[in-house]
Amino acid sequence: MPDPTRERLTGLRNGLLKLHKSLMDSERALYERDVQRITSTGQYLGLVMNDPWFAWLRELSQFIVMIDETLDLDEPPTPTDADRLIAQARTLLSPAEGSSGFGGKYYELMQRDPVAVLAHRDMMLVFGTLAA
Numbered sequence: 001m002p003d004p005t006r007e008r009l010t011g012l013r014n015g016l017l018k019l020h021k022s023l024m025d026s027e028r029a030l031y032e033r034d035v036q037r038i039t040s041t042g043q044y045l046g047l048v049m050n051d052p053w054f055a056w057l058r059e060l061s062q063f064i065v066m067i068d069e070t071l072d073l074d075e076p077p078t079p080t081d082a083d084r085l086i087a088q089a090r091t092l093l094s095p096a097e098g099s100s101g102f103g104g105k106y107y108e109l110m111q112r113d114p115v116a117v118l119a120h121r122d123m124m125l126v127f128g129t130l131a132a
Contacts, residue, residue: 015126022119
């Protein structure tokens with residue numbers, strides 16, 4: 001029998017992964033336009049892991065890892081765990097004009113890239129499916 005809490009967290013994770021990929025693609029395109037062309041997967045990975053350009057996206061990456069870790073625990077996640085993680089994701093994905101953190105960078109990206117706006121919309125639709 002399926003576990004509704006696990007399904008909610010998996011849905012959250014999958015939605016965030018799609019959004020993350022869209023944000024990464026947008027940042028990569030801007031990096032290649034403004035800084036330099038990325039010539040290999042290894043170079044790109046190194047930039048994502050270490051370059052300040054991509055640093056703001058690490059918060060979302062780490063959040064996705066936290067969901068993965070919750071899903072991998074010996075004890076199954078509780079509905080309270082799922083509610084907490086969904087609420088945290090909603091807070092994280094709140095664009096904030098003028099903010100110096102993730103929300104500010106997220107806002108800026110959505111101002112310049114309509115694909116990011118669509119990805120954000122898709123994630124908001126995912127949130128709508130995650131109601132307890």
